[in-house]
Amino acid sequence: MQNHRISTTISQKHWELLKKYAEKFETQQKALELALESLDNSSKQSPALTEEEKLWIRSAPVACLVQKDGLKILMETTDFDLQKEYVAKHKPIEYIIEYYIQKPLKECSLQEVIDGIVINSRISNWFDTVDYTDDGDHYTLKITHSLGLNTSKVIKMLDESVFTTYGVKVESIISAKTIFIKAFKN
Numbered sequence: 001m002q003n004h005r006i007s008t009t010i011s012q013k014h015w016e017l018l019k020k021y022a023e024k025f026e027t028q029q030k031a032l033e034l035a036l037e038s039l040d041n042s043s044k045q046s047p048a049l050t051e052e053e054k055l056w057i058r059s060a061p062v063a064c065l066v067q068k069d070g071l072k073i074l075m076e077t078t079d080f081d082l083q084k085e086y087v088a089k090h091k092p093i094e095y096i097i098e099y100y101i102q103k104p105l106k107e108c109s110l111q112e113v114i115d116g117i118v119i120n121s122r123i124s125n126w127f128d129t130v131d132y133t134d135d136g137d138h139y140t141l142k143i144t145h146s147l148g149l150n151t152s153k154v155i156k157m158l159d160e161s162v163f164t165t166y167g168v169k170v171e172s173i174i175s176a177k178t179i180f181i182k183a184f185k186n
Contacts, residue, residue, distance in 0.1 A: 052119050068147070071126065075151040083154055094159045094165050096120050105166055110185060113166055114139050117159060126151070135182075143179040152179050 010018065021031035066074075066120060086092075094105050097116035101108050108116070116130050118141070121130040127145045141159065150175035161181050163170045171182045 023168055049114075053139060057073055068126070072143065072147045072151070075147055078154060080153065080157075082148075084157060087157055087161050091161060091165060093117065093120070093162045097162065105162075108166070110139065110166070110183065111166060113162060114141065114183065117141060117162065138184040140180045141179070141181040141183065145179075146177060149174070149176040152176065155179050156181070 014121070018028055018031060021026040021035070025031045025034060039171050043126060059148070097108065097113060098105055098121070100116045100120060101112050118130050118132055121127055121143065126147060127143050129144045132139050132141045143155065156172050156179055158180055159179075160170050160172060163181075169183075169184045173180045
């Protein structure tokens, strides 16, 4: 193996680090070689982005940040008739799922629909927890939050719209802090 001689200057901070690791690895040469190999390996092994991270990146241009307290006030004063009309006309969650999955809602599996709701709900940062269980003949979507009963009503309306459009039967139970939606498999 051919060796090469290098000469350079480094900051006091990096000199201290080199001394520390030279003691650990016996020589400055070994410390520097391990550091370079580590850099090379970490660039090759950068972990793949999760589906949620990919969606965060794609969603950046459409993000709308609202402080939770302000959101709670908006939800407390919402006009449900207007919300119902908006959901029926624009189907916002259906659109978001299609945007996330990158295919029409009707071509998605129920699992993909559930995953789309869960990931988009988490990204919205409205909720304390968002998860689901596969309970055999149905999935149960479980959401907790601190935004009040009206938020539960609006989320129930939005999510039920998705399942109705998709063509599955749902049963929902809501409270001021929780939303449980059963989506039955066909």
